[in-house]
Amino acid sequence: MIFFAQMRFPRPDFEDYVEPAINLETQVADDIYLRLAVLAILLLFTGLAAYRWRSRRVLLLLSALSLLLLGFVFSACPCPVGMVQNVLAGWFTDYPLTLGVLLLFVLPLAVALYYGRLFCMGGCPLGAMQELLHFKTLQVPLWLDRIGRQLALALLLVGGVTAASGGGFHLCHGDPYFVIFSFGVSWTHLAVAGLMILLGVFVCRPYCRYMCPYGVLLRLCALAAPRKIAITGGDCISCRLCEQSCPNGAIVAPEPLKAAESPEQGRRRLGWLLALTPYVIILCAWAGYSLAGPLCAVHHDVKLLQSLDGNLRSDATVAFASSGRPLSELRDSVAQQRRRMRIGLTISGAIVGLAMMLELMALSRRRSPGRTYEVDAGLCVACGRCYDVCPVEHMTVKLRKACPSAAKSDA
Amino acid sequence: MERRDFFQKALAVLLALPFVGWLRRGKSAGGPLLWQIDPKKCIQCGRCATECVLKPSAVKCVHQYASCGYCEFCSGFFHNQYRQLDTGAENQRCPTGALKRRYVEGPYFEYTIDEQLCNGCGRCVKGCADFGNGSLFLQVRRDLCVNCNQCGIAMACPSQAFVRVPHDQPYLYKHAPKEPAT
Structure with a gap:
């Protein structure tokens, strides 16, 4: 029941009583x-x-x-x-x-x-x-x-x-x-x-x-x-000792004189990645779009409207009924949140798909030979x-x- | 290096954008904002005791004596199926015995909250609100709350009663009500 300080019982007239003070700690470190x-x-x-x-x-x-x-x-x-x-x-x-x-x-x-x-x-x-x-x-x-x-x-x-x-x-x-x-x-x-x-x-x-x-x-x-x-305070001598030393995979080795694979293989792999890219982007965008529905439920208003439309009774529906908030306003708010989530997550999906393919393609990037060991900043x-x-x-x-x-x- | 330089300058401009947005919207009171319960919206559902990341919860009950009726039968202290109007645990709403009852004078009793025992469940608040004057209400204690960026109770509150308050207004009290015309 929501109600607000309705004095059902009047405050007594005391002869000999001092009410205690409410002493709530107010100091919060603004740090x-x-x-x-x-x-x-x-x-x-x-x-x-x-x-x-x-x-x-x-x-x-x-x-x-x-x-x-x-x-x-x-x-x-x-x-x-x-x-x-x-x-x-x-x-x-x-x-x-x-x-x-x-x-x-x-x-x-x-x-x-x-x-x-x-x-x-x-x-x-x-x-x-x-x-x-x-x-x-x-x-x-x-x-x-x-x-x-x-x-x-x-x-x-x-x-x-x-x-x-x-x-x-x-x-x-x-x-x-x-x-x-x-x-x-x-x-x-x-x-x-x-x-x-x-x-x-x-x-x-x-x-x-x-x-x-x-x-x-x-x-x-x-x-x-x-x-x-x-990596080194002096000049890198390409001794390769640091190759396995980075647990974060951040050290970029110079391209070896003899490549691990032929240019043909490399080009073919890159071609596959490029060809797959639009499909991956569409797939990820679709994944974002589908996730938008379930993820909307983190919004309190969306969950509330779902309960109301499904004739389910919960604390939230009871609170809503006593709050005096018009149902039309709730519907508008939910529609706006759903729209934002759907657009936002579809675009996000596309971005994730694109980023993933770009990263994988970047692994195939040729570095000029003779460069020293460097970090990926x-x-x-x-x-x-x-x-x-x-x-x-x-x-x-x-x-x-x-x-x-x-x-x-x-x- | 030209490309990287341009990229860096562009990102620096992007990083300055939030400040422009902040300046345009106007500054809010300095310092981080704090979580507090709006007693007008609270429906005493009990989640304050269970959803806080801290155990026991940072939410505790407050008694606003100015609006208390000091009743012998306090509906916040006693539940509806009480056996006797005494301090027996079987008669009390409070599961931890945090609400203390003390005789004052005449037919009036004083009810105080032992903060060490209160767990913020809100049962006394509900009883007082349903049948009494509503002088008991829940508040987030500033000395206990760790000020999470996203309050766990706020996420679970069915009536969205958790609001952010500025530093200079750490508590939201219920106003002292007017005496009813008799």
């Missing part, structure tokens, strides 16, 4: 600018550690710091990973976007635009959780890795469309680690988190590579960055593992330590 400052400092030091000091130990320390500070000391929400929902909701619905939230979204992207994905190593508690608990690398085959990364793109688009159409921020509970950072005690959520952590022990950064919606944006910005991580998360493996790095480091002036003239 978003402090959180931004901490993030900025962490990113600064990550940049220094990755480019100037070239130390994996410092990078690991920064990772642990980000986990401690941004994951546990400050409350975990809001975090840049889910901010794309807030920004889209701020544009398309009446969700009030605050400056702090906007800055939190833009800061790691702006850093990535100039220095690469430093956020993933030194600023993200989710990344830290995976980085610090990874022990035995299982390399994922390249083609599978590239297809898997489309899942992250799909999650970004679906989460973005849902947020923009007023359905709420569902990427937040889709992050398997959230229950750890919010100190929740839901056994199903804890089991999911545990499984993800276990997976992370063997597959490096499974969430970062295949599920993180923000990582898609970071990758895009990092590809445009003028600076990227160099869009994939490198600045973890620093390759520094330890490179013999030139060791020589340069040893030289730098033994004889600072000689090392300078050497490079």
